[in-house]
Amino acid sequence: xxxxxxxxxxxxxxxxxxxxxxxxxxxxxxxxxxxxxxxxxxxxxxxxxxxxxxxxxxxxxxxxxxxx
Numbered sequence: 282x283x284x285x286x287x288x289x290x291x292x293x294x295x296x297x298x299x300x301x302x303x304x305x306x307x308x309x310x311x312x313x314x315x316x317x318x319x320x321x322x323x324x325x326x327x328x329x330x331x332x333x334x335x336x337x338x339x340x341x342x343x344x345x346x347x348x349x
Contacts, residue, residue: 288318290315290318294337297338302315308332308336
């Protein structure tokens with residue numbers, strides 16, 4: 282099974298000129314966890330995805346990619 286990019290957290294962080302470390306501090310997670318999310322190694326749960334959207338001031342739809 283090929284690795285699909287399921288979230289766009291990395292793209293939004295770049296657009297907002299924010300770092301993984303900054304996001305980790307805002308949501309109370311370890312920077313290693315954020316790194317796994319932005320590389321799509323693992324995915325945040327829905328509650329965390331909603332918090333990330335709020336912190337980044339974007340719609341949660343901006344953080345997810347439709348499955349192809």
